[in-house]
Amino acid sequence: MTDTNKAYAGETGSLPTYQAAVDWINGLIPFGIRPGLHRIEALMERLGNPHRRLKFIHVAGTNGKGSTCAFLTSVLVKAGYDVGTFTSPYITKFTNRFQYNGQDIEEETLLALANELQPHVEAIAETELGSPTMFEVSTALAILYYAKVTYPDYVVWETGLGGRLDVTNIVFPVLSIITNIGHDHMDRLGDTLEKVAEEKAGIIKPGVPVVSAATQPEVIDVLKRVAAEKKSSLYLIGEHFGEEPREVTEEEQTFRFQGLFRSIDPIRITLSGAHQRTNAAVAVMALETLRQYNALVVDDEVLRAGMEEASWPGRLELVQRDPRILLDGAHNPEGAEMLAKTLKSTYTYEKLHVVMGMVENKNHRDTFKHILPIVDTLILTEPDYRMAMDVQQLADIVQQLRQDMGAERPFELVVEKDWKQALQTLQQITGSNELGVVTGTLYLIADARARLLYNSDSEKGW
Incomplete structure (x- = not known):
């Protein structure tokens, strides 16, 4: 061989x-x-x-x-x-x-x-x-x-x-x-x-x-x-x-x-x-x-x-330890449900802060339904991709869901169009006993991973 x-x-x-x-x-x-x-x-x-x-x-x-x-x-x-x-x-x-x-x-x-x-x-x-x-x-x-x-x-x-x-x-x-x-x-x-x-x-x-x-x-x-x-x-x-x-x-x-x-x-x-x-x-x-x-x-x-x-990048991948930052490409309801279950059953943290960006042709409402009940801070952003979902439209969906679900727990909603700034905010607010997660479309995961791991050779796309 x-x-x-x-x-x-x-x-x-x-x-x-x-x-x-x-x-x-x-x-x-x-x-x-x-x-x-x-x-x-x-x-x-x-x-x-x-x-x-x-x-x-x-x-x-x-x-x-x-x-x-x-x-x-x-x-x-x-x-x-x-x-x-x-x-x-x-x-x-x-x-x-x-x-x-x-x-x-x-x-x-x-x-x-x-x-x-x-x-x-x-x-x-x-x-x-x-x-x-x-x-x-x-x-x-x-x-x-x-x-x-x-x-x-x-x-x-x-x-x-x-x-x-x-x-x-x-x-x-x-x-x-x-x-x-x-x-x-x-x-x-x-x-x-x-x-x-x-x-x-x-x-x-x-x-x-x-x-x-x-x-x-x-x-x-x-x-x-x-x-x-x-x-x-x-x-x-x-x-x-x-x-x-x-x-x-x-x-x-x-x-x-x-x-x-x-x-x-x-x-x-x-x-x-x-x-x-x-x-x-x-x-x-x-x-x-x-x-x-x-x-x-x-x-x-x-x-x-x-x-x-065996390893597979961008799937519940711990890319930073201080503060702890996880990447997970949960881009549909089933993926979000698996992410939520794993965070609750496997990881320990005092607060959970999540950055999410999505593309247009996804089931956004049902994906968010699994994420909203577990977050302390939700930072919405836009991936650098031609089919990115508008961040304000995502925010509107989250606000509507918040009302419909009567939010099981209060959380802070942050709207940040620039994904680099969203990532920086996540790093700043995640404390030593807390957990930061970047999730949603793999196009966002690709960029976030390259930035967090200082990978200058990163390309991205289909």
Whole structure:
């Protein structure tokens, strides 16, 4: 196995630098998110269908996709497998999205692959299909990186949006994972949980096993029906596997994994929250399923070490200790509920101060409903992002909720449009026995993380 990243020298093209390549890909953002596989299929056809040479673990769900990908990658790399990991959005740098054995793609390699892709993208743009989108080109770049440069044993492959019509669904995986299903992107995926479940279940392929953490009866009904139609074995948390907490602290937690095939006890992880034990259990069940179906070899001690070493930035991540500042990308009601539960059950503090910024197409009211009852200070701000929710509109929602809920506890509301000033205010008001939290959209988390960790190399975006 090689731990080092591999540079790739493709043909030179019209893109002269790494930054020019990133600018070209991001320049496709105005084409939006256009569900459907026609453009990516045309692109893959022109490239010789390189995705057919790879073994994918396809991960969909509302929350927990990134953490589950991190657990899987960490264990597989620890076990000696070469692993590609494709995730979105990125927290620090565009190259974060394309990893090989936990390392970002090299800038020169990304540039070479972008130059290889550009003429094909432009040719398709001239047809009735129209221009491939930013996410379609990023997905194609990932496939080229794994199929032509690094040749991993497995590719951990995160969906972008939904599942059925998501660009990533062009692949035929060895295993499908649906972490959970909740109220997110309902403007695009459907206005009921059943409709959202139908879209997520679109990644289930004939005969390919599925592991899921979904718990709602109406969602489980959809998953069971689709799995039966596709003759796929479905492994559900609570029915075929589960986790039992052993010890939980702010720094780490241990649990017992109980699976259909066997139990593993204890497993230790450093990610906080009961939901991360769920994500970890899903990852372990996925590995156990691959052991049964694909003769995957992972020693128990290696599995334990890989799970413990797994990290995922911006999810209940303690980035500062004096004062304590946590980052958590809780950008929908389910995420906010998990954050609130974890803060109450795992962390000790005299006062809680929270900075929040959101994007427009989210369920703001139901997200705030979980946050307002627990805060002492709520600082609303605007992320530096084209779809940022106006801070005054957010404040109006909070004030209305305050009246409707008869606020279980009084809290101070601060409206600060400038996210840098909001972050500074949080640091100033958070005392030694108190806790500061930055939450909401990952676009805010990315900027706050870069600033708090003095990371000058930070980019940000899709």
